[in-house]
Amino acid sequence: GAIQIPTVSFNPGEFNTTALAAFGEYIHKVFPTVFRTSFIQHEVVGEYSHLFTVQGSDPSLQPYMLLAHIDVVPAPDQGWEVPPFSGLERDGFIYGRGTLDNKNSVMAILQALELLLIRNYIPRRSFFIALGHDEEVSGAHGAQKISALLQARGVQLAFIVDEGSFILDGFIPSLKKPFAMVSVSEKGSLNLMLEVNKTPGHSSAPPKETSIGILAAAVSRLEQTPMPNMFGSGPLKMTLQQLANEFSFPANVIFNNLWLFWPIVSRLMEREDITNALVRTTTAVTMFNAGIKVNVIPPVAQATVNFRIHPAQTVQEVLKLAKDIVVDDRVQFHVLESFEPLPVSPFDDQALGYQLIRQTIQSVFPEINIVAPGTCIAQTDSRHYTNLTTGIYRFNPVYLQPQDFRSIHGINERISVQAYETQVKFIFEFIQNADTEQRPVSHLHEL
Numbered sequence: 001g002a003i004q005i006p007t008v009s010f011n012p013g014e015f016n017t018t019a020l021a022a023f024g025e026y027i028h029k030v031f032p033t034v035f036r037t038s039f040i041q042h043e044v045v046g047e048y049s050h051l052f053t054v055q056g057s058d059p060s061l062q063p064y065m066l067l068a069h070i071d072v073v074p075a076p077d078q079g080w081e082v083p084p085f086s087g088l089e090r091d092g093f094i095y096g097r098g099t100l101d102n103k104n105s106v107m108a109i110l111q112a113l114e115l116l117l118i119r120n121y122i123p124r125r126s127f128f129i130a131l132g133h134d135e136e137v138s139g140a141h142g143a144q145k146i147s148a149l150l151q152a153r154g155v156q157l158a159f160i161v162d163e164g165s166f167i168l169d170g171f172i173p174s175l176k177k178p179f180a181m182v183s184v185s186e187k188g189s190l191n192l193m194l195e196v197n198k199t200p201g202h203s204s205a206p207p208k209e210t211s212i213g214i215l216a217a218a219v220s221r222l223e224q225t226p227m228p229n230m231f232g233s234g235p236l237k238m239t240l241q242q243l244a245n246e247f248s249f250p251a252n253v254i255f256n257n258l259w260l261f262w263p264i265v266s267r268l269m270e271r272e273d274i275t276n277a278l279v280r281t282t283t284a285v286t287m288f289n290a291g292i293k294v295n296v297i298p299p300v301a302q303a304t305v306n307f308r309i310h311p312a313q314t315v316q317e318v319l320k321l322a323k324d325i326v327v328d329d330r331v332q333f334h335v336l337e338s339f340e341p342l343p344v345s346p347f348d349d350q351a352l353g354y355q356l357i358r359q360t361i362q363s364v365f366p367e368i369n370i371v372a373p374g375t376c377i378a379q380t381d382s383r384h385y386t387n388l389t390t391g392i393y394r395f396n397p398v399y400l401q402p403q404d405f406r407s408i409h410g411i412n413e414r415i416s417v418q419a420y421e422t423q424v425k426f427i428f429e430f431i432q433n434a435d436t437e438q439r440p441v442s443h444l445h446e447l
Ligand SMILES: CCCCCCCCCCCCCCCC(=O)N[C@@H](Cc1ccccc1)C(=O)O
Pocket: 101, 135, 136, 137, 138, 163, 164, 165, 166, 168, 171, 172, 274, 275, 278, 376, 377, 378, 379, 380, 405, 408
């Protein structure tokens, strides 16, 4: 039912408002207990986002927050095995836009809460559920407003859990077993517009170089000159060290001795697009516009480049690197938008949020040996909540293979019924684990 409501975000400020309103009515209908429970306050924020405040019985415990978003990216029918907004089930899978990003979380959170309430569960620790409606176009109207509202109320959170990582299966060559990656940081971004202006004229007597030629060369230099490999800095080294014993010989020796082999490993990571995204700031030329008529020398040429900034770099550093690569004063640089990478959230034995996620993974997925910290390569709504907590964790309790990763924002996005049920179970257990008094036991080293 949730998938059938086309809550598409097209551009900042451009949403399917009819669908967003319908989605609000839909959750009222299917989760009646959540909405009529006296200790749960429901508020609509920014017209279409939802904030639930679940008042726990023990005010001495610091609250936490679960995040998800109800909007989705557009999905033209072409290439889909079943229409993207049909929500049809086939061979045990629910197909449709939003099944992995991120209506699975929206529905699983509310469904888990509904089930707990039906069983008369009364949480001890207060928590919030924030469902943004414009994550896919920046979160300015949803997450940002909810964050400001909670800040005005003086709320401080123990931690936040959002989307952004999964139980990864088949992403690291020669690692046979899946592992859970909990992202403790998130890449930043810089959208840069490059522009070249030239005097227009008749194409029969062209200048040696046109604005298009100059810009194309600049853009090509950016593509051909990757930003530096930052393998050594950031959580990735730790991720691989934790995975070391999961590899067979000789990879296990290599990953156990990164002090010696890191140059080889950092090269290996560059080979595949996804692992490359973990080791450096990536450069993606995403738009290119120029020319007005076949026989007119183009006055203006513009290109936009989307950099995703490694947590060990800053917006200013990347801007300088980009200028140093282009080295052509005829090319003007305009910063359209930027966002710094997110600080690394704690993941030590005392980090409540991280340890609760870890503990719940170990009980719901007993077959998973490794829970490792990582970096989210995309941006999530959680980046708007740094004023409320230092513990931001991005993790969805769902198995993900590279082909599933491509289905996110792509075609044939789907989730198995069993995987969805497991996600509900995970949240059902997580909420209860967050109520247990003692700190989660520190992690024992895997055998
Ligand atoms: C070791 C192997 C690592 C493998 C990594 C694979 C992990 C999969 C990560 C999946 C991320 C899902 C979250 C997607 C969120 C998303 O699409 N965010 C968007 C948000 C956004 C929208 C408009 C403007 C700016 C930003 C984005 O980052 O573009």
